Amino acid sequence: MTTSVDGAGRRRLILAICCLGIFMVSTDTTILNVALPSVAADFAATIPELQWVLDSYTLVLAGLLLFAGSLADRWGRRRTLQLGLGLFSLASLLCSLSPSVGWLIAFRVLQAVGASMINPVTVSIISVTFVGPAARAKAIGTWGMFTGVALAVGPLLGGVLTAAVGWRSVFWITVPVGVLALVLAGLVIPESRGARVRRFDAVGQVLVILALGLIVGGLIEAPRAGWSLVAPLLVAGGLAAVVVLVLYERRRRDPLLDPRFFGSLPFSAAVASAVLVFTAYGSALFVSTFYLQRVHGLSPPEAGVVLLPMALATTLASLASARLMAARGPRLPFVLAAISLTAGGLCLVGLQTTTSIGVLALGLALIGCGFGAINTPITTTAVASMPRSQAGAAAAVGSSARQVGMAVGVAIAGLVVGHVPVVEFARATHPIWWTVIVASAAVLVLALVATGRRGTESAGRMRPLLDE
DSSP: OOOOOOOHHHHHHHHHHHHHHHHHHHHHHHTTTTTHHHHHHHHTOOHHHHHHHHHHHHHHHHHHHHHHHHHHHHHOHHHHHHHHHHHHHHHHHHHHTOSSHHHHHHHHHHHHHHHHTTHHHHHHHHHHHOOSHHHHHHHHHHHHHHHHHHHHHHHHHHHHHHHHTOTTHHHHTHHHHHHHHHHHHHHHOOOOOOSSOOOOOHHHHHHHHHHHHHHHHHHHHTTSTTOTTHHHHHHHHHHHHHHHHHHHHTTOSSOSSOGGGGGSHHHHHHHHHHHHHHHHHHHHHHHHHHIIIIISOOOHHHHHHHTHHHHHHHHHHHHHHHHHHHHHOSHHHHHHHHHHHHHHHHHHTTOOTTOOHHHHHHHHHHHHHHHHHHHHHHHHHHHHTSOGGGHHHHHHHHHHHHHHHHHHHHHHHHHHHTTOOHHHHHHHTHHHHHHHHHHHHHHHHHHHHHTSHHHHHHHHHHHHHHOO
């Protein structure tokens, strides 16, 4: 059951509220990066603990997105969004009051639970608000643009706040924004529910969390003394959970993750591209933050200034990509994004201790440009290749792929540079830049296949099978 929305002005306001919510959630994925050295100094935290501060948020968010989407269909999308906004705001306040790194990680988990109710639900609300295919694609593209811009602005905003007030202030900013969005949602957004309520898939949910936790946890803990055997077993256990999940979900009438989605080439390519690009972006941002502050001795705001070209490039590329995609379709933005990402990786693949900050800023700006250009096509392609009734579920899978990529990127970065002396840090980052290059090449191949004739035909075949 859905509630119709009348008036172009009201529709735009609903879109603005949804974009405000996703901007807040996405910013918190990266806003803490530049502040990590300050957190480490306050709590005497290790690199693995700092990785968990970031990945506890992204992992729980990724693991609960699909459940939150089905909850919203059953309980009400506006009500679920308001609960998520309230919980996220409360958890942000608690994060700012954390007495130890352990409590900070715990409150980040609570923050992610709230965020999981905001991310896919906003796309579902947009899908029922904008009925026409063209208007819906444009609105979802705007939503995707805000996601990319928020991820880019996060490090800059975090650096400024950390220097001016302290690292705890990076959590204060989301509290009034979350409360404002909560109130506006209650006043403007009509309640809506799914046409058919799906049964809760408890086994599938457990398997998703188990798979993500074991794989990323194994990567994070691998450098610890005594974990040389345990960590590979954790990763292997996570991969086994993925296999069991696929086999189990194929047999369910109401699966948490419908394996049939991946019969659509555009959808599969969008999800794979999201994992690859966010893995590259997450690892690049993590090592860059520590390179600037540990190797060059920059303060948090100075590091934020160096990252400013990356944020600006992401913002401008997101805007240009949305317009280009509306005029020419997703193929050209995908190709241009892959080229820009490759150029950024090539700029930094020879990074040394003596490399100028200008070269680093240029390389990161190119990576930011590619990241911004690809974020909107990923969202739009994933959702557009599904029937309208499955838009929320498709968006949830795409969003989960983003968070999984970010978590894996941070884990890989810590695995590569976690215990490296300062004098060897720059050289140790080289595998990260090669990761960016390889990921962008893979994205280019996926884009060409998915946006061609075979991709269009596969999406057409899947829509009638998935429509409800």
